[in-house]
Amino acid sequence: MLPWLEPSYQQLSSLHQRLQLPHALLLSGRRGLGKQQLAEAVVRLLLCQAGPAEAPCGRCKSCQLQQAGHHPDFWQDTDASERIGVDSIRQLSRFFHEHAQQGGARVAVLERVERMSEAAANALLKTLEEPPAGGYLILTSDQPALLLPTIVSRCQQWSLTVADTKVVELWWQQQGGQTLDKFFEPLLHSAPLEAWQWQQSGQLEQVRQSLLQLEQYLQGQASMQQTVQLLAKTEQLPLVLSWFVRERLAQKSNAQPQGYWQFLQRFQQWCRDEQQLLGQNKQLALTALLIELKRLNA
Template structure:
């Protein structure tokens, strides 16, 4: 079952399927939490279906195998671990799948999730297969953005962007799923991605983030009490907490410049205004840069003492003069 915001792209793909003009390499650009895998698998099942052309029949042998997750001609390539890259050896296996004979005598599908997580060597290994695609092999690549994909990969694919619903639509959809009201800033914090917003609330992250935000805003007021409490909360959430706090600090900078519209923290404006009145613009810029650098460090290297590094970053608010 597709989500409402996916219908437009799906209808375009159906036209291409009906006309027999579907490109051998589809690149779907959509953020995590958009349900992009659901749309990609709908396309994959349709291509593999023994009866349907623009919709999977759901009843043929191929559809039953697909639903069971055991279809021999459907191959999924993704990072072994979240946040890790797709290695060259995995792509070489992908290339072997591409030239294999279909076990059901029809198409073969290779779905590459998080294709933007391919390293340069892995992307180059895939390039030749995309340039000279084997007959009967359909590639579907999923990426959050084009920034980390080689231009040569981009140029070999037919690119599609999955539009996210506007804030009001996302909020309404999530509220319908949960049967409760939610904050608009929760939608903004998750880039309007409906499933990401839903998961954020279902996992209680909205509550924990609210506690973190309150503690962080209180810490920013001299004499900077609660440093270790904030560091512990950040460490408990992982390096994602740095991205959240960066959004908060950017909102503080906007308020300092007289901007009060389109803030992510629209329902936490008093906390934003309180921090903006205390911390100097230069210090905010410096701490945002350090937070982004620390985020990258923690994202790329596991096993680091997150809480200690958080303490070191938070100390930066105490050593520079405030406004």
């Protein structure tokens, strides 16, 4: 378990031992925090046949099936596209209406649920309104503000953060991470896995240049053309922009909640389009997004 998520895991484990774990969990927090790793740890707890305990036994048939990666009572959406469609939610619903083959719980995980289409969100709401006996649904979200309030209200939400930055810094050193300067400390403290991914790919300096360019653009010190040209060369641009939006515009969610929410929706659409658009259309879409970003930041 990632050390900064250990307190949350222990609390969830305690609820499980007391048979008080809710049928629907929403693990929310910034991208790069490790929500999926926490979800997987809870899945192992729920599927273990040794009974409610602090940790899975690792020896029972159910644990062995889970370790092998093909437990019949576990479901996870395997579609890696930038949109969760209604067909995926229908598969989830059918999964919960089947009998548990191992005689225990049935557990499903749905990642980044803000990607759901409107039809998918409505279908999921029906599943949440009629929770199956012995069924557990674990949702993760980078941007829970984009979810239907009715979905959030039917889940127990766990807002995950890094409570102790020294824990993250120690983990970073143990992984062999290079020394980071002050510029990257906010990234390391809020999204350590994202920082690690960028270091491993050798992209930290490119990320620095992109973030500085965006800041200069918002302050009127860099032109739109310059900014678009530089960002167009940035690898993993959606991840870079996602982190910048979270950090730079976090205060705007209180000052302009409706405008911030609308921009998040627009940003999600841009993320989906970015994989499909080519050439000039791609630059035009990025230009439109940056115009909205500057308007919101004004």
